[in-house]
Amino acid sequence: MLRNATIGVGLCGLAAIIGLVSDASLVNTARLLLVAGGLLTVAVALTKRPSDWQLWAAASIAMWLAWPGLPDSWDSAQMVARTVAMVTAAASVLAYAPKFRYIGLSAFILFHFGNMVTATTLPDSRPWVSQQLYSHVYMPYMRFMYLSNAYHFYSPDPGPASHLFYLITWETDEPDFNKDGSPKLNSDGTQAKKTESSWVTLPRRDEHFKDPLGLGYYRRLSITELVAGSVPSNLTLATFEKNEAYRRRQEVAMPAHPNHIPLIPPPLMDPYELQFRIPRQDIADYMFPSYARHIASNYSKPGRRVVRMKLYRVEHRVVGVKEFLDRDEEGRATINPFTPLSFRPYYLGEYSPEGVLLNPKDPMLYWLTPIIRDSNSKLGYTDYMSKHAGFEYVWKERP
Amino acid sequence: MMTMNRLWRQWVHFWFAAGDPTTMAMIRIVAGVLVLYVHVVYTSDLYSFFGQKAWYGVETANRERRELPTQSTTIWDWEWEKENQPKSARLPNEPHRKAAILTYIRSLPLDDKVALDKALRCLDCEADSKLYNRIGMRGEFAGHAHMNDEQVAKALILYTPNLSADPLVRRNTLNAMADKALRDKNDNFPAALGFVPEQDWRRKVDEMEAFYLTLPTIDQKETNREKKGAQQDARNYVIEYFTEMTGTDRRNFLKFVRDLTAVSEKERETRIDYLAYWNSEARYALRIGTPSYSIWYHITDPTEMAIAHGVVLLIMLLFTIGYQTRITSALTWLAAMGYIHRNPQIIFGQDTMMMILLLYTMIANSGAALSVDRWLLCRKARKLGIARSGKIDAATQAYLDAPPPSVTSALAQRLLQVHFCFIYMAAGLSKLKGTTWWNHNAFWDTLINPEFTMVHFEWYENLLRWTASSRPVFATLAAAGVWGTLFIEISIPFLVWTKLRPWAVGLGLLLHAGVGVFMGLLVFSLFMMAMLLCYLPGVAIRKSLFANDKKPPPTS
Numbered sequence: 001m002l003r004n005a006t007i008g009v010g011l012c013g014l015a016a017i018i019g020l021v022s023d024a025s026l027v028n029t030a031r032l033l034l035v036a037g038g039l040l041t042v043a044v045a046l047t048k049r050p051s052d053w054q055l056w057a058a059a060s061i062a063m064w065l066a067w068p069g070l071p072d073s074w075d076s077a078q079m080v081a082r083t084v085a086m087v088t089a090a091a092s093v094l095a096y097a098p099k100f101r102y103i104g105l106s107a108f109i110l111f112h113f114g115n116m117v118t119a120t121t122l123p124d125s126r127p128w129v130s131q132q133l134y135s136h137v138y139m140p141y142m143r144f145m146y147l148s149n150a151y152h153f154y155s156p157d158p159g160p161a162s163h164l165f166y167l168i169t170w171e172t173d174e175p176d177f178n179k180d181g182s183p184k185l186n187s188d189g190t191q192a193k194k195t196e197s198s199w200v201t202l203p204r205r206d207e208h209f210k211d212p213l214g215l216g217y218y219r220r221l222s223i224t225e226l227v228a229g230s231v232p233s234n235l236t237l238a239t240f241e242k243n244e245a246y247r248r249r250q251e252v253a254m255p256a257h258p259n260h261i262p263l264i265p266p267p268l269m270d271p272y273e274l275q276f277r278i279p280r281q282d283i284a285d286y287m288f289p290s291y292a293r294h295i296a297s298n299y300s301k302p303g304r305r306v307v308r309m310k311l312y313r314v315e316h317r318v319v320g321v322k323e324f325l326d327r328d329e330e331g332r333a334t335i336n337p338f339t340p341l342s343f344r345p346y347y348l349g350e351y352s353p354e355g356v357l358l359n360p361k362d363p364m365l366y367w368l369t370p371i372i373r374d375s376n377s378k379l380g381y382t383d384y385m386s387k388h389a390g391f392e393y394v395w396k397e398r399p
Numbered sequence: 400m401m402t403m404n405r406l407w408r409q410w411v412h413f414w415f416a417a418g419d420p421t422t423m424a425m426i427r428i429v430a431g432v433l434v435l436y437v438h439v440v441y442t443s444d445l446y447s448f449f450g451q452k453a454w455y456g457v458e459t460a461n462r463e464r465r466e467l468p469t470q471s472t473t474i475w476d477w478e479w480e481k482e483n484q485p486k487s488a489r490l491p492n493e494p495h496r497k498a499a500i501l502t503y504i505r506s507l508p509l510d511d512k513v514a515l516d517k518a519l520r521c522l523d524c525e526a527d528s529k530l531y532n533r534i535g536m537r538g539e540f541a542g543h544a545h546m547n548d549e550q551v552a553k554a555l556i557l558y559t560p561n562l563s564a565d566p567l568v569r570r571n572t573l574n575a576m577a578d579k580a581l582r583d584k585n586d587n588f589p590a591a592l593g594f595v596p597e598q599d600w601r602r603k604v605d606e607m608e609a610f611y612l613t614l615p616t617i618d619q620k621e622t623n624r625e626k627k628g629a630q631q632d633a634r635n636y637v638i639e640y641f642t643e644m645t646g647t648d649r650r651n652f653l654k655f656v657r658d659l660t661a662v663s664e665k666e667r668e669t670r671i672d673y674l675a676y677w678n679s680e681a682r683y684a685l686r687i688g689t690p691s692y693s694i695w696y697h698i699t700d701p702t703e704m705a706i707a708h709g710v711v712l713l714i715m716l717l718f719t720i721g722y723q724t725r726i727t728s729a730l731t732w733l734a735a736m737g738y739i740h741r742n743p744q745i746i747f748g749q750d751t752m753m754m755i756l757l758l759y760t761m762i763a764n765s766g767a768a769l770s771v772d773r774w775l776l777c778r779k780a781r782k783l784g785i786a787r788s789g790k791i792d793a794a795t796q797a798y799l800d801a802p803p804p805s806v807t808s809a810l811a812q813r814l815l816q817v818h819f820c821f822i823y824m825a826a827g828l829s830k831l832k833g834t835t836w837w838n839h840n841a842f843w844d845t846l847i848n849p850e851f852t853m854v855h856f857e858w859y860e861n862l863l864r865w866t867a868s869s870r871p872v873f874a875t876l877a878a879a880g881v882w883g884t885l886f887i888e889i890s891i892p893f894l895v896w897t898k899l900r901p902w903a904v905g906l907g908l909l910l911h912a913g914v915g916v917f918m919g920l921l922v923f924s925l926f927m928m929a930m931l932l933c934y935l936p937g938v939a940i941r942k943s944l945f946a947n948d949k950k951p952p953p954t955s
Contacts, residue, residue: 086871105414157834218920220746287459
């Protein structure tokens with residue numbers, strides 16, 4: 001077994017030596033294969049005699065050699081190699097000194113469950129001890145092992161789910177014309193191309209619930225849940241920008257404004273500060289741009305390129321029991337859980353295919369574009385999200 | 400000493416007594432099937448979730464794992480202010496304001512330390528260093544008791560846009576500010592200057608001018624309103640940035656830009672870029688980057704991804720059937736972790752449970768029973784036994800009847816049992832913080848959540864209407880649902896260690912069946928049910944599967 005393990009160590013060492021000589025793509029592939037083969041050889045030997053300290057030591061050496069043996073572009077695998085090298089070195093010591101085996105393993109058990117105590121006590125209250133343990137001790141272990149969940153399921157209270165609505169605009173290769181038949185021109189004088197728009201929403205039960213247990217659907221629901229993290233404006237600091245945002249919104253709320261969207265007062269709608277929800281900074285800075293790039297790449301094809309997209313986070317409020325039981329004079333239910341009135345769309349901005357927020361000073365940015373009851377409309381409601389987007393969204397009675 | 404020894408023996412017995420590996424083997428099979436399912440389902444979304452331009456793109460993910468700063472509060476300070484005072488410079492969050500400040504930083508004389516110091520001296524003030532009392536001041540400051548150095552500085556900064564772009568006019572204005580004799584009573588001077596001792600006026604106005612000269616310029620000849628507006632905005636953003644920042648933020652900003660003068664141009668750009676992206680300075684982070692691993696950081700070509708994914712599925716299949724389980728369990732854990740680390744955006748509770756199960760099946764010798772490995776070993780033992788004595792002897796028969804006890808399997812089983820208690824306790828106790836769990840509205844909120852439950856089916860909606868139409872019936876059901884959930888989640892961590900274990904496990908299964916059916920979290924519930932298997936003795940599993948209740952042989 002030790003001979004096999006030595007061969008494995010040798011293969012990893014060879015990969016490391018080759019790495020010193022050349023960094024060409026083909027050579028790197030060979031190094032990857034050498035490391036994989038070397039580690040597998042050591043692992044097979046180890047499984048035959050797992051209590052042999054020499055084999056654990058060989059595994060550790062192989063892992064240390066795998067670190068430089070792996071191409072630098074595989075830096076995350078190098079990190080794993082370093083980590084496993086340390087674990088196997090510790091295992092080698094424990095295998096060599098059985099007297100200390102229980103002590104070593106007991107220390108690991110205490111460390112492991114210490115991590116759990118830290119993870120479960122971190123959210124919300126963040127006690128000093130948990131905070132310090134997290135930052136100074138457990139953070140790498142927690143992240144690497146994915147043991148960071150606090151297990152606070154559906155707590156403190158179950159909340160509403162969110163959707164992401166994208167109004168995508170494509171540019172085709174066909175020239176665009178004005179109503180009088182003359183060619184439409186861009187601001188730089190070039191011939192404008194025809195554009196098309198369409199809504200893409202996430203998640204969609206009819207489209208994404210493909211496998212029997214609906215994992216594809218729930219995965220997308222996770223994306224929308226994650227971006228729901230936002231801060232009501234009354235909880236953010238008073239800044240010049242916030243004042244500006246309120247001023248800009250007030251202007252749009254003026255009836256004379258060409259893109260008028262009313263600011264609905266409570267109790268018909270949430271208090272104003274809840275109608276302006278600023279997304280968490282990491283979501284706004286990294287996720288929305290990344291999602292925009294994904295949408296642009298996924299929905300573009302030759303001759304039909306995504307040129308911009310408007311994004312809304314649409315919170316789906318849970319209908320209350322009393323509201324749910326309401327019936328009209330003929331005894332029919334007046335509301336179903338999918339009524340457009342139960343949706344709260346928040347505008348998150350217009351993005352370029354490169355993920356750049358096109359107008360950070362948009363008057364409606366992060367504001368609710370409400371859907372309100374309207375007895376004058378034949379639908380029974382007015383959808384200001386569609387009005388703001390400039391493109392009608394057709395609400396279904398149920399998915 | 401005796402007590403310590405006894406405690407140690409009990410501890411060792413609790414964690415390290417060899418046990419029947421069948422339980423962990425059964426968990427391996429159930430978890431393996433679920434893990435396989437989870438990853439087979441990824442196939443159609445492989446590129447959307449893990450590709451170059453996935454929802455969370457490789458570029459963004461790579462920056463996160465390599466650069467994400469982890470901050471920490473100080474360990475020794477008690478004072479709230481000290482604990483929460485950041486050391487790093489900070490930019491405005493809004494992209495347009497951030498861009499203006501970055502342009503401003505780059506426009507500063509970063510190659511000339513003296514010039515930079517001069518330009519920014521008016522920002523260099525301490526909130527508590529000087530206090531200018533109004534005693535002896537003119538009557539126009541009657542509304543103010545005093546102003547400190549920082550407030551004066553902010554007031555002067557706010558005044559700077561009023562200065563003229565024309566050097567002569569500006570100088571005249573500043574001279575008039577600095578010299579009472581030159582001042583006209585109708586001139587509009589910053590009132591704050593009146594708080595400063597007269598001998599400092601000259602210095603203050605000089606600092607104002609130096610700062611003014613660093614501000615984004617406004618081209619007076621510009622006729623395009625939009626362009627002129629943008630120039631005006633850029634200047635306002637800089638001034639507003641300095642006036643709304645705290646004293647700590649201002650000091651941090653000054654330190655950041657002053658330190659830029661001491662580094663190379665490349666390092667300077669690196670620091671500015673890092674600050675622009677993370678809104679934090681790398682040098683003050685406790686840790687940079689995250690320990691994330693994934694093959695999907697490195698394989699982004701769709702064809703190569705498909706091949707790699709196929710290999711992963713094969714490894715998971717081998718793990719499920721228990722072939723080379725020691726190796727395939729580790730590879731399965733590593734591979735599954737790769738999907739999670741690559742795209743944490745798409746994971747939820749079920750992935751947490753999946754990784755917990757994979758961790759413990761990896762620690763356990765989970766291929767020691769109910770596996771191809773075991774079948775191969777039994778075949779070999781049978782052959783060897785017959786070759787040795789022409790028949791299967793008693794020792795070989797005992798080996799064939801039941802897998803030998805294993806310390807690692809028993810340890811992993813214990814770890815899983817205790818871990819499960821942590822999960823339930825945290826889930827139960829955390830709910831006690833929520834109002835809806837006290838007023839029972841949580842029952843309704845979970846039953847009708849349109850995205851998770853079956854409410855999209857009309858029959859389910861009608862069933863809910865019918866149930867809720869009678870308030871006493873509905874309220875009783877809500878109470879039973881909420882109290883039942885809380886009781887199960889909080890009591891199971893205690894009950895599973897008593898004779899009531901079978902009932903506790905039964906209740907746990909019931910809870911998860913309910914969660915799966917009524918809340919739509921099927922895969923999550925199945926993983927939780929797989930975890931509950933850890934409380935079953937191996938012999939009970941063998942008996943129910945093979946009607947084999949033989950105990951394992953005494954040796955491992």
